[in-house]
Amino acid sequence: MHAPGTFTIQATDGPSRLGELHTAHGVVRTPAFMPVGTLGTVKSLCPQDLKDASAQIILGNTYHLYLRPGDDLVARRGGLHAFMGWDRPILTDSGGFQVFSLSGLRKLTPDGVEFRSHLDGSKHFFTPEKVLDIQRNLGSDIMMVLDECVPYGADHAYTEKSLVLTHDWALRSRENHAPGRNGQLVFGIVQGGFFKDLREQSAEAICSMGFDGHAIGGLSVGESTAEMYELMAHTAPLLPADKPRYLMGVGKPMDILEGIGNGIDMFDCVLPTRNARNGTLYTSRGQVNIKRAEFKEDDSPLDPECTCYTCRTFSKAYLRHLYVAKELLSYRLNTIHNVHFFLELARGAREAIAAGQFAAYKARFQAVYPSAPQE
Template identity: 70%
Template sequence: MSKEQLIPAEETAQQELTAPGDFRVCATEGGARLGMLHTAHGTVHTPMFMPVGTVGSVKSVDPRDLTEVGAQVILGNTYHLYLRPGDEVVARRGGLHKFNGWDGPILTDSGGFQVFSLAGLRNITDDGVEFRSHLNGSKHFFSPEKSIEIQQNLGSDIMMVFDECAAAGSDRDYTIQALERTTAWAKRCREFHPAGKNGQLLFGICQGGFYEDLRERSIEEITAIPFEGYALGGLSVGETKPEMLRILRHSAPLLPADKPRYLMGVGTPLDILDGIEAGIDMFDCVLPTRNARNGTLYTSQGKVNIKRAEFMEDDSPLDPNCDCYTCRTFSKAYLRHLYIAKELLSSRLNTIHNLAYFLRLAKDARDALRRGGFAEFKKSVEAIYGVNGE
């Protein structure tokens, strides 16, 4: 993991970060924050983007690729790793870090979003959720305690509480019901995993749908529970961008200022910058890896659809301002050829570049915050991608 150049305030903060969960804000610009979070597998710099490794791997790339492009934290998915190979299998292999060869921090989600997305295959009660596997139809049950037990077996550095996510368009009554379950389950998760146990951090998740008063209520209830960090859930679930921004800008400043703030499952480059502007520290999304496999690439000059015929004889690099392996080594013509030929290498090279872009975006945001130039940096990206673009 590369070590960043630290400004004096960060050097002092890093000396103080000794225990998992220690967090410091080193600089601010408006609502945006430059910070550091200590975990059992090292100190990470925020704001940061975290690549998604659903089943224990970030699709098509390996840990060496992730280190080279500057990843600090990767994600694993509790639901998928429980189904295969099984969390106990992973535990017997020494935990997810040893199993997948990644020696940096790992965050695992609770499996809640995946379970609740299984429309027609699950039944929610106050005790938990009974569901059928999307793989073979086998029946399973997740309680808050079971979700945490799985994450303990996986050995992740940051665990998420089991919550109920209300989809966009949910009515107020259901949103309240989901909010109340989320609070009750969060308390059970904290009781099952006391602070400091095994060096594993536990983050609470605030829900409340697209009702500002319910967001306020959820934040008040969840932040009353002493978690090591707090997340905004239930965004990027089918709503419009203006709806997402309204809730984000209303909710983020209400989260504790002395704890890391995590916006789950969001999003595009501009979504990330909007989140940073609102005070968010941590982001994840499948967008860069999924779009890489579909031939859509993010560059300092805008999005590139590499399958287009105009690149057939284009010998220039994908992004002249990018120093990733893909851009240092290959031409647009070759990347197009690989994609059209359906070569496996296409997914790897495209993914390396897209992750490099998203991780550099976060690093550039940190650098801008160090010098007090985040607002100008954000405007420069908006000029390329458009205020409402991806």
Template identity: 70%
Template sequence: MERQNIFTILARDGHARRGRLSTAHGTVETPVFMPVGTVGSVKAVCPADLKDVGAQIILGNTYHLYLRPGDELVARRGGLHRFMRWDGPILTDSGGFQVFSLNELRRLGEEGVEFRSHLDGSRHLFTPEKVVSIQRNLGSDVMMVLDECPPGGSDRDYVARSLGLTTRWARRCREAYPAGAGEQHLFGIVQGGIYEDLREESLAQLAGIGFEGYALGGLSVGEKKADMYRILAHMGPRLPENAPRYLMGVGTPLDIVTGIENGIDMFDCVLPTRNARNGTLYTSQGKVNIKRAEFREDDSPLDPACSCYTCRTFSRAYLRHLYVAKEILSFRLNTIHNLRYFLDLTARARTAIEAGTMAALKAEIAAAYPEDGA
């Protein structure tokens, strides 16, 4: 049985697309930013906060949820949506990036990847079939195939061999979950490092298998920013036209608008939540380091252009006080604001695409965050 098209394009501005993704837990308006909830929780905020800041879809991680609390435990409680009390769509990463970042704790082979848990050193094996099984237990709306993510400095020969393995694993994932087998969507991951021809080869192989969506993986993993943008510009518009396009683990505000400009629909990154906990906040005027002494007696809101709970309610002086005092509330208020900024950014992109003003939005973001394009 073939699955009906799950993605509709509503407007265009150059390569930029304004679209709509259908899932079992609701419709997602794209371009979209997905807050990262690695272990079934977006750090420092609850589902009500996520709804308030405008989150449509969030991300969980197969590797971490498999190790703790265990995908079978989650399945017995009705799946990840019910377990964490989030009723919107969820995308789960396959865990490939986490496994391959373990370096000395893992061993790669045709069957899959054997690794030691970073928690207790216990041995585990991720096969393509196992990764699909875990994600089916979690009940996510979008599942990712198992792939190998070569480091940014990998040579061409290694990347080419890795690409072949990723394709074979992707085919096994598709066989484990055929198109139309259920309500979950399965996305393929295009690899190929910083080599345009290898990226095209990877895409052709994945398109031949057939997936509901396609992701660009293996970017922002140590390569130069110029190389990332070059691959993004080359591959973004080449990804299948009638399927959602996802740029994995990227990035800064300028990265996101550059991705949108090149036809990307979906983004995730830990940057807004991690930096919130480090006191770095994103505003319409650029980054604010809230720990700086200059904010000690600043009674103005963090960002006058922002309508989030943090900016509506508290002063920069209070936010600085919370951070310096190491109050837990600092994490929550900073995270609420940063997430709202990133979610507003993609909402503004949707409006800009409809109006044909995407270039003006990119120029505005580049002016506020010039260091991000380095």
């Protein structure tokens, strides 16, 4: 039995890695996609749906759970695992991205960030220490440190000044949580905007602090796909090879495969669940907009190559009917499928790396998801 935080590489295929991360609630085989369960639920799904789709780990959000229902209440219920009936690993974001996206409702200081709740306008103050205390109450397996996510377009001077704050907060976070305490892991976050020298500076500082893993933050914030891929490729090799690498909030199918091709191990994004509710579905043949009239009398499954409950059981005609009628079952069936697709994307990547066939695997998806880097 390996201690939480143990990370081993089983195989490589170029920069791509096949690994295992041990946590207090089980092993996460990487590359891994983490469905987003912001408020202690992956929207419209129950834990059994996630297990049926072979989800290994899900993500919760510190900011949202702190405001509602409150981390103290969750702690009294035995932690987030017990509260939501999920016995596999959980990663919790620090809430930093949510706080900084509040713009006019927050005020930044060297000590932390003051903000007003988007729910009722009440005032709150997050420090690096408090953010970890909240996550300890939640009982997450992987905790993220508080950082400043600079907006896209921020200039070099602002971004450099922001790094001083992010690095100071990371150091305070490290001092607040000893390695292995309560079996909870802590990941540091590399920032630096879209400046390669600052990404290098940030990676050097964060990776010297002894975190259990490292994340690349500040991407997918409005930049072109070409810019994102360039920064991803530049930053990933700066992170230690013997610890997990996590690309935060980036989640189109080709973005994930591009990340895996650059040696990144963990991914999360709201795209599969949000787009499911908007009727945009991912298939082995490309994206499908299920509301289109062409599916009105289409009795074929959404994706004949998919083994999820939705594709095994229902036709495109029925899925279109549910969506057009605004039936709640539409959200559930669409989300079951999209989450399954993204988890299968990661599982297939693991198999391809093990077989030394990752480039061919990526090329197959590029043919049906011909996204950037052209744009």
